[in-house]
C-alpha cells in the first residue's frame with residue numbers, strides 16, 4: 031500500500047482496491063465456493079426461508095485455494111502494513127447473496143461481535159471483502175459509512191430475527207450517516223474492500239438475477255488474539271500463529287506447493 035492509501039484507510043475506515051485479483055484467480059475460487067453451497071455442506075447458514083445458502087464458513091479447511099487465499103500476500107501484506115504487526119486468520123467466510131433470494135445484512139460493526147462473543151481485546155484487525163462476482167449498485171452491494179470507525183464501538187442491540195445478531199440502532203446509523211454519508215463500493219470480480227472492525231456497514235437484499243458472492247478474510251494482530259471464544263472454532267478460528275505469506279502466484283492453476 032502507498033502512504034496515501036494508508037492515510038485514506040485511517041481517515042475513511044476502508045480502502046477499495048479495484049481488480050486486485052485476476053479473472054483467472056477469481057474463477058477458480060468461485061468454482062470452489064460453489065462446492066460449499068451444496069445442501070448438506072458443513073459450517074453453513076441458509077437464508078431464513080431456506081431458499082439458498084447465505085454464508086459458508088472456514089472454506090480454507092476444505093479447499094486448497096481458499097487456504098492459500100488466507101495466506102495471500104495481496105491481503106496479508108496490506109493488513110500487516112495497516113496494523114503494523116504480524117497477523118493471523120480470525121475468520122474466513124463466503125457470503126453468497128444469491129440471485130433473487132439473497133437476504134439483507136442489518137447495520138452493524140463486526141467488532142461488536144468479535145469483542146463480545148470471541149473476546150477480541152481491541153479493534154486491531156482488518157477485514158478484506160473479495161468480490162467473486164461483479165458487485166453492482168443493484169445486486170446488494172455492501173454499504174459503508176465513511177469515517178464511522180472513528181466513533182469507536184457503538185451501542186449494539188440484539189435483533190433476534192436478524193443476522194448479524196448485534197446490530198446498530200437506527201438513531202445511531204442516522205447520526206453517523208448525517209456525518210459521513212453512505213458509500214457502496216462497486217466493481218468487477220477480483221476487487222477488494224479493506225475495512226476497519228468498527229466500520230458501520232450493511233447491505234440490502236438481492237432481487238436481481240445476478241448472484242453476489244463475496245469472500246471475507248479477517249486478519250487480526252497476533253497480539254490481539256481472541257481470549258474468550260464462545261463460538262465454535264469455524265466461526266472464530268483458533269490458530270493464532272503468524273501467517274507467512276505465500277508467493278504472489280499461489281492461486282495460479284497448476285501451482286502445486288506454495
Ligand code: SIN
Nearest residue numbers: 125135171172232233
Ligand atoms: C457482513 O457484514 O458480514 C456481510 C455484509 C455483506 O455480505 O454484504
Ligand code: MN
Nearest residue numbers: 138139140231
Ligand atoms: Mn460484517
